[in-house]
Amino acid sequence: MIEFKNVTKKYDNDTILDDISFTVQDGEFVVFIGESGCGKTTTLRMINRLIKPNKGNIYINGKDIADEDPVKLRRSIGYVIQQIGLFPNMTIAQNISVVPKLLKYSKEKCDEIVHDLLEMVNLPFDEYAHKYPSELSGGQQQRIGVLRALAASPPIVLMDEPFGALDPITRASLQEDMKTLQKKLKKTIIFVTHDMDEALYLADRIVFMDGGEIVQMAEPDEMLANPANNLVKSFLGERVNNGHHLELKVKDIMRTKVVAVRKSRSVAQCIKIMANRSIDSLIIKNEDETYLGMVAISDCLTAPKNQSIESLVNRDCPIVCKEDDAKTCYDKLVESKQKYCVVLDEERKTVGIVTWATVARAIAGAVWGGDE
Amino acid sequence: MTLNMVVEHLMIVCVAVIFTVLLGLPLGILAYINKKAGKVILWMVDILQTIPALALLGVIMIVFGAGKTTVIIGLVLYSLLPIVHNTYLGLTEVGPAIKDAAIGMGMSKLQRLIMVELPLAFPVIFTGIRIAAVTSIGVAVFGSFVGGGGLGSILYRGIHIQNMRLILSGTLALMVMAVVFDFGMSWIEKKMKTGMGYKN
Ligand SMILES: Nc1ncnc2c1ncn2[C@@H]1O[C@H](COP(=O)(O)OP(=O)(O)OP(=O)(O)O)[C@@H](O)[C@H]1O
Ligand SMILES: [Mg+2]
Numbered sequence: 001m002i003e004f005k006n007v008t009k010k011y012d013n014d015t016i017l018d019d020i021s022f023t024v025q026d027g028e029f030v031v032f033i034g035e036s037g038c039g040k041t042t043t044l045r046m047i048n049r050l051i052k053p054n055k056g057n058i059y060i061n062g063k064d065i066a067d068e069d070p071v072k073l074r075r076s077i078g079y080v081i082q083q084i085g086l087f088p089n090m091t092i093a094q095n096i097s098v099v100p101k102l103l104k105y106s107k108e109k110c111d112e113i114v115h116d117l118l119e120m121v122n123l124p125f126d127e128y129a130h131k132y133p134s135e136l137s138g139g140q141q142q143r144i145g146v147l148r149a150l151a152a153s154p155p156i157v158l159m160d161e162p163f164g165a166l167d168p169i170t171r172a173s174l175q176e177d178m179k180t181l182q183k184k185l186k187k188t189i190i191f192v193t194h195d196m197d198e199a200l201y202l203a204d205r206i207v208f209m210d211g212g213e214i215v216q217m218a219e220p221d222e223m224l225a226n227p228a229n230n231l232v233k234s235f236l237g238e239r240v241n242n243g244h245h246l247e248l249k250v251k252d253i254m255r256t257k258v259v260a261v262r263k264s265r266s267v268a269q270c271i272k273i274m275a276n277r278s279i280d281s282l283i284i285k286n287e288d289e290t291y292l293g294m295v296a297i298s299d300c301l302t303a304p305k306n307q308s309i310e311s312l313v314n315r316d317c318p319i320v321c322k323e324d325d326a327k328t329c330y331d332k333l334v335e336s337k338q339k340y341c342v343v344l345d346e347e348r349k350t351v352g353i354v355t356w357a358t359v360a361r362a363i364a365g366a367v368w369g370g371d372e
Numbered sequence: 373m374t375l376n377m378v379v380e381h382l383m384i385v386c387v388a389v390i391f392t393v394l395l396g397l398p399l400g401i402l403a404y405i406n407k408k409a410g411k412v413i414l415w416m417v418d419i420l421q422t423i424p425a426l427a428l429l430g431v432i433m434i435v436f437g438a439g440k441t442t443v444i445i446g447l448v449l450y451s452l453l454p455i456v457h458n459t460y461l462g463l464t465e466v467g468p469a470i471k472d473a474a475i476g477m478g479m480s481k482l483q484r485l486i487m488v489e490l491p492l493a494f495p496v497i498f499t500g501i502r503i504a505a506v507t508s509i510g511v512a513v514f515g516s517f518v519g520g521g522g523l524g525s526i527l528y529r530g531i532h533i534q535n536m537r538l539i540l541s542g543t544l545a546l547m548v549m550a551v552v553f554d555f556g557m558s559w560i561e562k563k564m565k566t567g568m569g570y571k572n
Contacts, residue, residue: 050472050475050476071478071479074475074477074478075477076478079473081469081472081476083467084469085467085470085473085474086473087470087474087492088470088492089488089491098477098487099477099478102478102479102483148477
């Protein structure tokens with residue numbers, strides 16, 4: 001449990017945080033949002049003592065953090081920043097095991113952690129562990145940034161606009177990963193953003209700040225239903241509840257007849273399958289049935305026929321979880337300009353797809369009634 | 373000119389560079405860690421550099437007498453600037469996000485320095501060492517005036533007896549040394565940078 005009690009921060013005579021108090025429960029995902037300069041980063045950086053309050057106290061599990069050794073405290077709190085901040089002189093494996101090494105974990109234990117974490121975000125160990133950060137894309141680097149923060153299993157993770165510098169599609173996929181990770185790991189997460197969609201998607205509770213004060217602290221639904229003031233309302237934009245909120249989930253609208261084949265199939269076999277079923281793309285799954293990506297018929301036709309299909313897999317298709325709001329599909333399709341969304345369950349197995357036609361049918365059903 | 377003299381010259385330069393690194397690196401680190409001390413240190417190495425090499429050697433000779441020690445001390449003082457300066461600069465220039473991450477992960481000051489800041493600053497520091505080595509080759513020529521030996525004595529004798537061949541061969545040897553050092557160390561520098569995954 002993290003507790004702020006009457007915390008004030010001043011720089012010279014500017015009051016940056018004005019008598020802030022709030023509590024974050026264990027396992028809660030709390031997102032701080034507000035205009036630039038409202039004090040989000042300042043609040044976050046107080047938790048791992050990168051900034052000291054002028055007045056007030058901060059407690060973690062009832063202990064005042066001012067009494068603790070800042071170095072020890074920081075090792076027990078994960079930290080992810082917008083600029084990623086991976087150490088360019090270290091490999092991915094070394095970057096991830098920084099905190100475990102500081103905590104004097106054994107070499108075997110460190111290796112095991114790196115292995116498990118890379119696995120979790122589908123970056124194969126053999127391919128990535130020994131690369132340097134500069135050899136990775138921005139999105140991959142930030143995935144590593146998140147893994148580095150999780151490496152020593154800290155109960156608390158601080159994230160300051162971690163996905164802010166990424167393109168929308170990469171950001172969406174990291175947000176998904178984050179959500180899946182959080183379901184599994186149940187950390188206490190303090191997350192800063194100024195993207196309301198991100199906040200609504202990820203947060204258990206949203207803290208809205210303005211001018212160094214907390215304007216509203218509420219669950220996403222509550223904030224949508226009752227925004228505290230006009231600024232909150234303007235941040236929420238058109239998403240504000242007007243009464244007829246549809247509770248449609250992805251699983252309610254998705255098509256469940258999908259063809260998925262294992263990545264070990266050959267290109268020729270895949271072409272045959274697509275021809276037999278008159279489809280122009282195929283879902284490819286890993287040996288353990290989890291989703292890997294898609295292949296398009298056009299790519300298959302130009303590739304050597306006896307090659308394994310794995311090399312042609314692309315991951316352009318947006319992914320949604322079957323429990324997500326159905327509107328997520330629409331947003332993702334618009335954003336990615338792809339023809340499908342792939343629907344996965346909690347174990348990352350493909351359970352369906354959503355096409356433009358599926359979305360149109362769902363909307364038609366909602367507008368004109370009748371069943372889809 | 374004998375091979376002995378070339379070797380002697382190189383020895384003087386190498387010993388001087390080693391001592392300069394041993395002295396300059398800690399001074400550069402101190403300048404980075406403590407801003408107040410930093411100002412004084414950077415100012416002092418700057419001043420040292422403005423003293424003409426010959427004058428500096430003369431002053432040192434008064435204390436230590438003629439000989440190799442005097443030359444080496446002179447070279448060390450004279451080439452402190454590039455090493456101290458580049459150490460300070462290299463450490464200062466490590467990105468703020470990387471420093472922030474290092475602190476936020478819970479590294480102590482020393483751990484930050486050893487695990488992150490020095491490795492990242494090292495290419496810049498090495499450039500300083502290279503500059504120090506290459507200038508030292510030239511400056512060490514003055515060593516012969518204070519009885520330090522090396523290739524300086526060839527030049528000195530050549531000028532004295534107006535023997536063009538002697539002067540040229542001495543100069544050529546110095547130039548070859550400087551170029552070889554420069555190339556060799558530039559090559560190592562590049563290797564280090566690519567080894568760390570920098571893409572140039
Ligand atoms: N070291 C500092 N000295 C003086 N003022 C500062 C300092 N750090 C931050 N501030 C001021 O404190 C205020 C809050 O900063 P903070 O970084 O917390 O904002 P933020 O909500 O994170 O904004 P953004 O969304 O732009 O990141 C800003 O007005 C900023 O100018
Ligand atoms: Mg900020």
